[in-house]
Amino acid sequence: MSTRSPDSPPLPEAAFARSESVARPAKGGPLPLLVLAGLAVLGLAGTSLLIGVSHVSWDALLAPSEHQRAVQVLVISRVPRTLALVLAGMSLSVAGLIMQMLARNRFVEPFTAGTAESASLGLLAVTLLAPGLPILARTAVAAGFAMAGTALFLLILRRIPLRSALVVPVVGLVLGAIFDAATTFFAYRFSLLQSLMAWTTGDFSSVLRGRYELLWGAFVLTVVAYVVADRFTVAGMGEAFTTNLGLSHPRIVALGLAIVAMVTAVVVATVGMIPFIGLVVPNVVSLMVGDNARRSIPWVAVLGAGFVLLCDIVGRVVRQPYEIPVGTVAGVVGSLVFLHLLLRRNDRVG
Amino acid sequence: MSASALRLEGHERRLLLLGGLAAFCVGVFMTVDAGGRWDFVLPFRARKAATVLLVGYAIAVSTVLFQTVVENRVLTPAIMGFDTLYLLLQSGLLFFLGSRTMASLDTRLLFTVEVAVMVCFSAVLHRWLFEGGRRSVHLLLLTGVVLGVLFRSLSSFLQRLIAPGEFDFLQDRFFASFNNPDPDLLLVSAVMTAGASVLGLRLLHACDVLNLGRDVAINLGVDHRRTVSRLLAVVAVLVSVSTALVGPVTFFGLLVANLAHGLVRSHRHVHVLPAAVCLAVIGLLGGQLVLERVFSFGANLRVIIEFWGGLMFISLLMRGALR
Amino acid sequence: MIEARNVSRRYGDTLVVDDVTLKLPERGVTSIIGPNGAGKSTLLSMVSRLLPLSSGTVLVDGMDVARTPGDALARRLAILRQDNAVTSRLTVRDLVTFGRYPHSKGRPTVEDRAFVEGALHHLGLEPIAHRFLDELSGGQRQRAFVAMVLCQDTHYVLLDEPLNSLDMKHAVAMMKELRRAADTLGRCVVLVLHDLNYASCYSDHVIAMRGGRVAFQGTPDELMRPDVLRDIYGMDIGIHLVEGKRIAVHYR
Numbered sequence: 025m026s027t028r029s030p031d032s033p034p035l036p037e038a039a040f041a042r043s044e045s046v047a048r049p050a051k052g053g054p055l056p057l058l059v060l061a062g063l064a065v066l067g068l069a070g071t072s073l074l075i076g077v078s079h080v081s082w083d084a085l086l087a088p089s090e091h092q093r094a095v096q097v098l099v100i101s102r103v104p105r106t107l108a109l110v111l112a113g114m115s116l117s118v119a120g121l122i123m124q125m126l127a128r129n130r131f132v133e134p135f136t137a138g139t140a141e142s143a144s145l146g147l148l149a150v151t152l153l154a155p156g157l158p159i160l161a162r163t164a165v166a167a168g169f170a171m172a173g174t175a176l177f178l179l180i181l182r183r184i185p186l187r188s189a190l191v192v193p194v195v196g197l198v199l200g201a202i203f204d205a206a207t208t209f210f211a212y213r214f215s216l217l218q219s220l221m222a223w224t225t226g227d228f229s230s231v232l233r234g235r236y237e238l239l240w241g242a243f244v245l246t247v248v249a250y251v252v253a254d255r256f257t258v259a260g261m262g263e264a265f266t267t268n269l270g271l272s273h274p275r276i277v278a279l280g281l282a283i284v285a286m287v288t289a290v291v292v293a294t295v296g297m298i299p300f301i302g303l304v305v306p307n308v309v310s311l312m313v314g315d316n317a318r319r320s321i322p323w324v325a326v327l328g329a330g331f332v333l334l335c336d337i338v339g340r341v342v343r344q345p346y347e348i349p350v351g352t353v354a355g356v357v358g359s360l361v362f363l364h365l366l367l368r369r370n371d372r373v374g
Numbered sequence: 375m376s377a378s379a380l381r382l383e384g385h386e387r388r389l390l391l392l393g394g395l396a397a398f399c400v401g402v403f404m405t406v407d408a409g410g411r412w413d414f415v416l417p418f419r420a421r422k423a424a425t426v427l428l429v430g431y432a433i434a435v436s437t438v439l440f441q442t443v444v445e446n447r448v449l450t451p452a453i454m455g456f457d458t459l460y461l462l463l464q465s466g467l468l469f470f471l472g473s474r475t476m477a478s479l480d481t482r483l484l485f486t487v488e489v490a491v492m493v494c495f496s497a498v499l500h501r502w503l504f505e506g507g508r509r510s511v512h513l514l515l516l517t518g519v520v521l522g523v524l525f526r527s528l529s530s531f532l533q534r535l536i537a538p539g540e541f542d543f544l545q546d547r548f549f550a551s552f553n554n555p556d557p558d559l560l561l562v563s564a565v566m567t568a569g570a571s572v573l574g575l576r577l578l579h580a581c582d583v584l585n586l587g588r589d590v591a592i593n594l595g596v597d598h599r600r601t602v603s604r605l606l607a608v609v610a611v612l613v614s615v616s617t618a619l620v621g622p623v624t625f626f627g628l629l630v631a632n633l634a635h636g637l638v639r640s641h642r643h644v645h646v647l648p649a650a651v652c653l654a655v656i657g658l659l660g661g662q663l664v665l666e667r668v669f670s671f672g673a674n675l676r677v678i679i680e681f682w683g684g685l686m687f688i689s690l691l692m693r694g695a696l697r
Numbered sequence: 698m699i700e701a702r703n704v705s706r707r708y709g710d711t712l713v714v715d716d717v718t719l720k721l722p723e724r725g726v727t728s729i730i731g732p733n734g735a736g737k738s739t740l741l742s743m744v745s746r747l748l749p750l751s752s753g754t755v756l757v758d759g760m761d762v763a764r765t766p767g768d769a770l771a772r773r774l775a776i777l778r779q780d781n782a783v784t785s786r787l788t789v790r791d792l793v794t795f796g797r798y799p800h801s802k803g804r805p806t807v808e809d810r811a812f813v814e815g816a817l818h819h820l821g822l823e824p825i826a827h828r829f830l831d832e833l834s835g836g837q838r839q840r841a842f843v844a845m846v847l848c849q850d851t852h853y854v855l856l857d858e859p860l861n862s863l864d865m866k867h868a869v870a871m872m873k874e875l876r877r878a879a880d881t882l883g884r885c886v887v888l889v890l891h892d893l894n895y896a897s898c899y900s901d902h903v904i905a906m907r908g909g910r911v912a913f914q915g916t917p918d919e920l921m922r923p924d925v926l927r928d929i930y931g932m933d934i935g936i937h938l939v940e941g942k943r944i945a946v947h948y949r
Contacts, residue, residue, distance in 0.1 A: 128784055129514070185694040190512035194519050195691060201624065202684035209677045254803030258795060260785040264747050264778050268846075270771025270799045299523070314829055315785035318803070348534040355527030362520050366513070 046356040061326050065110075068333040069217050072106045073098065100233050106235040108228055109336050109350075110329040112291050113301065115242035117328025118249050118321055120302020121309075122280045125260035125317065129180065130365075131193035133302030134170075134251070134288040138196050140299075141203035142173025143285070143292040144223040148207050152214060159293070163238060167289035171281055173203060173214060178277075190366075226291075226298035226351030228336055235294070245283050253317035256280060260315060277372040298332060298351050300358025305331055307365055380628035385640045392637070392652035399659040400427075406667065421557065423659070428563055429616045430630075430654030436612035437627030437635065438643070438650050439574065442581050443605050445588070446511050447635065448690055450627040454518030456613045456624035459495060463488050465529035469536055482562045489566060489614045496610035502605045518643020522624075563615045570611040577601055577608075581643045623676055630654045632686060698723050698879055699744060699774075699853060699885070704753035706739050713739045715751070715909035725901035726879045726886045730893060730920075735906040737889045738779060738857050742849050744887075745776035745855050748768045757853065773800035775849040779857040779889075783830060787840045789825040793817060794815050796848030816848040819874055821867075834860035841870065847878065854878065857889045872899045893934075893945040918943060 041090040049061075074081060076097070120133035127137070134140045147170025150162045177199055181192060204224075211220040222230075247254070258266050266273040291297070309323045332350060335357060339348035403426075437450045467484070499677050510636075580601045583591045592598050601676065634650035661675050699721040706714040714736040724916055729737045742748035744755050746762040755762045757774055761765055775796075783792075793816050797809040805813070816824050820840045830838055843859055859875070862866045869899050878884045890896045896916045898904055905913035905920065915925060920926070921943035924936040935946040 046385070056895055125785070130784075180688060182693065183692050185692075188510075188512040190510070190516040191691065195688060197519050197523075198684050198687050204680055205681035205684065209681070212677065221639065233676075254795075254798065256790075257785065257787070258798065261792075261795070262781075262786075264742075264776070265781075265783070265795075267747050268745070268771060268776045269795065269849075270766075271767030272767055289449050299527075300917045310786050312793065316791045339709060343535050346568055348531060352527055352531050352534060355523060356531050359520050359524035359527060361585045363517065366520065 030334055031153055058326065061323070061330070064331065065326055065330040066331050068330055068337065069110060072109065072333050073102045075337060076102065078295055101231075104233045104236050105228050106333070107230045108231045108239055108294060108295055109332050111236075111243050112226075112228075112298065113329040113332030114325040115239070115246045115287045115328075116291055116298060116302050117305040117324045117331070118246045119284045120320065121306040121317065121324050122249060122256055122284055123174075123302065124306055125256040125315075126277050126280045126316050127181070127192060128260060128262065129189055129192045129266035130307055131189065131303060131362075132196060133283060133300065133306075135200070135297060135299040136179045136193040136196040136303065137168045138173045138199035138203055139177075139284060139288045140292055140297040141200040141207070142176075143167070143170035143295070144175070144220065145169055145203050145207045147223055147293060148211055148216065148220065148288070151208065151216060151219065160239065162236050162263045163289050166293055167286045170289050170292075173199070174281055174285060178374060180248040223292050223353075225294040226354065227347075227349035228295055229347050229349070231295060238290050238294050242287045245287050246321075248319075249283055250278075250321045250325075252279065255320050256277045257315065258305040259318075296349075296351055297353045298335075300356055300362055304358050304361045306367075308361075376558050376620040377560050384550045385638045385645050388637055389645060389649055389652075391554040392649055393453050396655040396659075397661065399656050403659050403663055405662070421560065424503045425560060425565075425619055426658045426662075427655060428560070428567060429619050430474050430568060430658050431651050432563075432612040432616035433623065433627045434634070434650035435571070435574065435647055436609045436616070436645055437631040440609050441631055442584050442643070443602050443609075444511075444514065445584075447632060448628075448685040448687070449511070449515060449518065450625075450631065451609055451613045452622065452624045453522070453687075454499075455521035455525055456610070457554045457617040457624075458472065458496075458529070460488065460492060460614055461622060462529040462532075462618040463491055465536075469532045478583070481556070485559065485562050485566075485614075485618060488618070489611055492614045493607045497603060498608040523624040526536040534544075534618050545594075550614075559618060563619060566611055567615050570608045573604060575607060578643050581605070582641060585641050597628070620676075624680060625687060626654070626657070626679045626689075629679065629686050630657065632690065698756075698758060699887075700756045701740070701744060702754045702756070704740070704750055704755060706736070706743060706748065706751045714910055716880060717909075717911055718753075719904065719911055719914070721731065721885065721887060721904075722902050724879065724883050724885055726875060726888065726899055727902045727904065728866070728888050728890045728896035728900040729904045729906060730890055730896050730929075735911040737906050741776070741855055741857050741887070741889055741907070742778065745774060746770065747776060747778065763832065768799055771849070771851070772854065773851055774853040775851040776855040777842055777846045777857060777859065779861065781838070786829050786831055788827055788829055789822055789833070789837075789844075790817065792830060792841055793822070793826075793848050795845045796845040796850075799849060807858060812848050816844040819847070819877075820844040821870065828876060836864060837869055838862060838949040842869070847874075853885045853887070855887045858891065858914060860890070860892065860895065868895070875899070892922070892925075893947070894942075897944065898942050918933035 075362055081094075116134065123132045123134065123137060123139075124130055132180060143166045146166035147162060149169070150157055150165045178197055180195055180199065184191065184195065207220060208217070211217050254275045255271060258269055259280070260270055263273045266276065305328045306320070307322050309320050309327060313320050332354070335353040336350045339350050339353045342348060400423055403423055404416065409415070429460055435453075437452075440451045440454075441447055441449065467488070471479075538581045577635045580591075580596050583594055583596050584598075584601065586594075588598055591601075630650050633653050634646050637653075638649045640646060657679070659677070661678065665678070701717055701719050704714060704717045705712060714732075717740060717921055718737075729741065731737050736750060737868075739748065743750050744757075744762070746755075746767070748764075750763065757765070757770065757934075760770065762770060775785070787795075790813065793813050794805055794809070795805075797812060801809045814909070817823050822837075822840060822844055825833065826835060830841065833841070839859070839862055843856065844853060846856065848914075856875075859871060863871060872895055875886050877900075879886050885949055888900070897920070900917055903913070903915060903917055903920045904911060907929055913925060921936050923934060926932075926936075928946065932947070937944050937946060
């Protein structure tokens with residue numbers, strides 16, 4: 025329906041001339057920079073492949089004597105781990121971005137909206153009630169819980185008078201703590217605290233071939249988010265704007281929630297929660313290239329992958345041969361960046 | 375006799391009732407299921423009960439005073455990251471001093487040092503809170519919550535840096551639980567609590583004035599800066615005590631303080647504080663009793679407190695307590 | 698043709714818009730005026746399906762707004778509300794480009810880009826097109842929002858207090874631009890205005906509301922009479938003829 029009606033505005037010649045120059049990527053997100061960032065992340069991924077207790081180096085891979093063992097380590101453990109890091113980082117960051125658009129608040133992400141905690145409550149429920157289910161079904165149940173938990177979060181937000189931008193994440197964190205308490209209670213009762221630890225602390229040390237592939241599903245969801253990026257940008261401008269542009273706001277919210285819930289459930293089920301990454305990365309990207317999701321999602325994906333890779337590498341190098349889980353490292357770095365964002369924005373948000 | 379009882383005002387009657395209930399809880403806790411072995415059971419349970427009393431007192435008093443200082447019923451020391459800071463302090467000392475040095479040091483000395491650091495932190499917090507213009511409650515709240523996450527992550531980071539396993543061993547030494555109270559720690563804690571209470575007692579009437587808000591308090595001649603910084607120091611000591619004895623409990627203080635305010639319906643700290651303490655004791659001892667004896671659930675009390683406390687927090691927000 | 702039939706809106710017990718039936722002229726600039734709380738914004742929001750009706754129907758070109766698919770309506774009618782608290786960090790050009798969304802569904806063509814540039818040009822936004830919304834003044838932001846709505850290229854353009862936070866120069870330029878859209882493009886522009894004199898100088902038709910009902914309908918000249926205005930606002934307002942236009946003096 026983009027046919028030009030007879031009464032369209034008389035456009036000055038100059039406007040036409042300029043419109044050509046707009047076709048190339050606009051300010052703030054030049055493609056070369058993004059490519060550069062992508063290369064840097066690839067470099068990190070390469071580094072990640074070479075770190076570990078079992079010695080793997082490019083030399084070893086090429087030397088005939090060590091070749092077979094090195095390749096085996098690489099294929100069974102290192103490559104899956106690196107892939108899992110990249111996929112989880114990408115999808116969690118983009119999920120955070122979507123949530124920020126939907127809640128129209130810079131401080132929400134799966135970790136500050138009860139999403140992750142309700143997902144692990146869901147996992148616990150499946151483990152207790154239907155232990156025989158395949159991993160895909162378990163994750164689906166977890167996604168259902170995550171969606172219900174996040175919807176509850178949004179519902180509570182509506183009921184809170186004088187909603188300030190800063191109270192929103194507090195509500196989410198407390199709601200998360202409530203879910204967490206419920207989960208811990210049952211986990212304790214049924215001696216499942218060990219499994220609970222695995223879901224709540226992001227840790228990639230046990231990622232092996234055959235145990236992470238579900239994360240590709242999260243990646244597909246991220247691609248879907250990119251395809252419908254414009255809808256999220258529109259929703260981020262508010263309900264009235266969305267309706268004016270002929271879109272259904274509730275439907276966009278439902279779609280976004282579904283994506284976020286499924287991504288979170290998959291990540292929690294496979295590698296555990298990585299706190300604050302969905303908050304830190306989109307906020308930094310927003311400062312760099314703005315909030316047009318079409319433009320920012322690629323950045324968020326690339327930097328998200330880089331952030332998680334970096335946290336994992338730090339966790340592996342700092343205390344060799346032991347490992348510090350990526351969730352712990354990300355918790356420290358993430359909350360520091362969060363505090364910085366918070367206090368820097370102080371004068372504007374207050 | 376009955377005439378004088380009738381003359382008691384509503385809040386006094388409720389206070390008496392709470393006190394009675396708390397005493398009843400202590401009594402039951404000491405005697406239930408003793409099986410006649412009084413010489414063994416009594417001293418053991420007395421130590422346990424003393425720990426609970428101390429912790430309940432520390433949490434209740436510190437929360438009520440803190441809420442008076444920040445003029446808000448939603449913020450508590452625990453929500454502002456006080457007790458996770460204590461946790462971080464423990465891990466930090468362990469990391470930098472090394473486990474062997476740490477083990478050779480006197481528990482009492484260590485504890486004193488930690489409390490001193492906590493008081494310093496409260497001074498920093500005080501500066502940040504009240505200098506350079508008043509901050510919004512919302513910012514305070516979110517900053518506190520995130521600080522809590524930061525301290526928690528940092529201390530688990532440090533714990534991982536220390537060789538795994540070593541920490542678990544030392545944890546027993548530094549975190550006495552209700553079931554295994556360390557007599558030394560208990561004694562130092564009691565002394566510290568008593569000291570802080572004496573300081574707090576002298577500020578009690580000023581606290582009532584603080585309730586009217588900073589500007590009114592200054593107008594009425596209260597030295598706001600000095601009063602507040604002293605109160606925060608008291609809070610820091612009490613939080614250290616309670617965290618050292620049982621570890622961080624995020625929402626218990628919130629629960630107790632708001633229930634106390636709701637039950638007593640008096641603005642005077644002389645009424646609110648005892649009520650809060652009684653409620654804390656009832657909650658901790660009564661909760662433990664009910665869980666152990668009725669449901670045989672073991673040590674799940676903290677989790678249940680977090681659950682209900684969290685619900686209360688959200689309901690407070692929904693009723694507009696941050697306005 | 699926009700037609701409201703027995704439209705009402707209640708919040709709890711209060712009736713904000715009370716059984717309004719009216720037809721908006723097919724072309725030209727129509728202003729809605731009235732005291733605070735008269736139900737002007739509520740009526741506009743209901744006409745543009747941003748707010749559900751408590752009772753009644755609104756027809757846009759014969760389509761019931763409550764039942765017509767949102768995207769079909771978005772190509773016929775554009776609405777800008779009063780409070781536009783967009784927190785997203787979008788550039789002005791990004792924002793205006795979203796005005797083309799109903800047509801291009803997020804894949805702007807060269808033609809769409811031309812519309813965008815035209816709208817930026819007409820509202821004098823070219824120098825700040827690359828800036829982020831949160832770096833702009835209130836008036837600049839307001840112009841960007843109006844540009845987006847105009848870029849939507851709809852026959853009906855509904856604006857709730859478009860002169861909000863504009864200085865005199867930009868307010869006049871905005872009214873001229875809206876006048877131009879009505880005159881050269883044959884649009885139907887509906888405005889909620891507070892300044893009687895802008896309504897008097899720039900509109901073809903005026904609707905006055907009071908207490909949730911339509912109190913007056915007619916041409917600006919019919920409106921700008923002391924007895925009519927006293928009826929609407931409950932105060933005495935002097936009318937002077939300045940340069941052939943009726944100007945209200947209500948400062949004393």
